[in-house]
Amino acid sequence: MRKLTYLAVLEPASEGYGVFFPDLPGCISFGKDIEEAHQMGREALELHIYSMEKDEDLIPAPSKSLSKEDVECGIITAITVLPDLVKNEMENRRVKTNVTIPAWLKEAAESQHVNYSKLLEVALLDYLNVRREILR
The missing domain is CATH 3.30.160.250 (Double Stranded RNA Binding Domain)
Known part of the structure; x- marks a missing residue:
């Protein structure tokens, strides 16, 4: 190092x-x-x-x-x-970003206790075809 x-x-x-x-x-x-x-x-x-x-x-x-x-x-x-x-x-520091989604989708996601940050991170890694270990 x-x-x-x-x-x-x-x-x-x-x-x-x-x-x-x-x-x-x-x-x-x-x-x-x-x-x-x-x-x-x-x-x-x-x-x-x-x-x-x-x-x-x-x-x-x-x-x-x-x-x-x-x-x-x-x-x-x-x-x-x-x-x-x-x-x-x-x-690898965590940063905030705002997203806009339909109200009905937000309600459905919240009823299922969706972790927006984790879901968005995984989706972006997949979409960008980036293979990087997700740090928690």
Whole structure:
């Protein structure tokens, strides 16, 4: 499984710590203390890399060290993420979607205690001829 480790800067602020990754412009976060800042930084890094890969952007190689100006403004910490695990989690998360069906059909389905989500998922897999294990 792929593992990426980027250096993050935790910058003290009046109400906590800002987090940024010099290698990944735009990947920022905030936490009320160092522990929360590290956790929120990891979540930001996971989602940032996931989005970049989804957009087919080039993922920059992690730096081994930071510039003097980055080091002067805060605490340097290494944050590690597992992009393949994040991708699997994101692609298999459950999302809501609205559908419209006739009222009589809804009543009939409810009288039979139909699980709409499961039925729609199975029907879509069949319709699209996709063979993927249904995660419950």
